[in-house]
Amino acid sequence: MKQTKINKITFWGNLDESKLKYLKNKISLSFKMPIKHTEDWKKCSIISNFFTDYCTSSMFKNKKEIKSILSTIINELIENAIKHSYKDYNEINIFLINLDNEIIFITENIAPQDNTNNLIHTMNQLKHSNIESLILNRIKNNFMYNQENSEIGLLNIANNYRTTIGARITPIEKTKLNKIELITSIKYE
Amino acid sequence: MIIKTEDYIIDSSILNKITISGSMRLPSPLSYDQPFSLIKKALEESTTILDIDLTDLEYLNSSGITSLARIIIQARKDDKEMKLIINKTIPWQDKTLSSLKNLWEKLHIETN
Known part of the structure; x- marks a missing residue:
């Protein structure tokens, strides 16, 4: 995978x-979530269901269908932000913006360079014409090399729902860390 | 055997059938090893097509989908036939699980 050194604010993905x-x-709605990865994991689901009920x-x-879709997407985005946070920054911010037939969901977290590069790689793959084949290939590769993480969450959201996703990456001075803002637009009828 | 938690139930007490219900949002594919060991065991012991009934499974996160997909890949290696029984009123099931058919030609999807 190509290593991208980030030294200024950049924007990636298929969101305008x-x-x-x-x-x-x-x-x-905005929320600050201090979280311990394993002990507090269930809070991801609790918060995503709360945000969904609020929306x-x-x-x-189509309330039942929209609730199920929103909870699935929001839970995946919260889990993603927590999994990719730098170990000393166990706090993520989440924001919800309700527009007409559209919800914007933003997660903010601090990530190390490796995780940032993985995210950029995934953001570039969002422009691929056959995301489903990318997901299946990731599943097969993960199985073959016995990798711990699934790494299919964001691709799955982009492939199966009416979403566009963008990542704004801001380098944090004098560190090898980046602030990640992941912005997801979810459209519904 | 039945695994029952606050969030989900996995029931393998009927031969050639597994039922999973509730909500499964565990932290990683690894954390699915223990609950999904029932599916692996049922697959090993199956005498015909193994039915996996997901119609009352409200949520399964991407780690769970990855774990299920790994079991399907293993079933292909062992030439074991499987059927996923899905609920078309639960959006993630139809959208996500249908594509897993591409992993194994003897994986059948039945929609309820």
Whole structure:
């Protein structure tokens, strides 16, 4: 995998970056999640279900289906942020923005360089025409080399739901760490 | 045998059939080894197609999907036939599990 040295703010993925303008002024819900990876894992599901209930409380049409989809996606994004955080920064921020027939979900975490490179690799793969084949290849490779992580979460979201995903990466001065903002647009009807 | 937790139940008490229900969102593929050992064992002991009934499984995260996919790859190696019984009203099941058919030609998907 190509190693990318980050020395300025960069943006990756298939989300239109201009969409981010003024977005944080429209936040409906924000949350700071201090978390211990194994002890508090169940909180990922609790928080994703809470965010989902909050989003869908006033919906009437297709509520059950939308709830299931949102909870699946949000849980995956929270798990992703926690798994890829640097060990001394066990805190992630999450933001929810409710627009017309669209939800923007943002996670913020601090990641080491290796995890940042993995994320950039995945973001570049989002532009691939056959994401399903990439997912199956990752599954086969993970099986062959007995890798611990699945690494299919973001690709699965991009392939199966009406989402676009972008990552803004900001290097943290005098460290080898980066602030990762993962922005996901989820459209529904 | 039945594994029952606060969040999910895995039942392998009927020959050639496994039922998984509830919500499974464990931290890594490795953490699925213990609960999914029931599926592996049932697959080894199966005398015909092994049915895996997921119709009451509300959620399975990507680590769980990876673990299930690894069992399907193992079934292909051992030439064991499997059937996933899925619920079309649970969006992740239809969207995600259908593509696993590409891993093994003797994996069948039945939609309820």
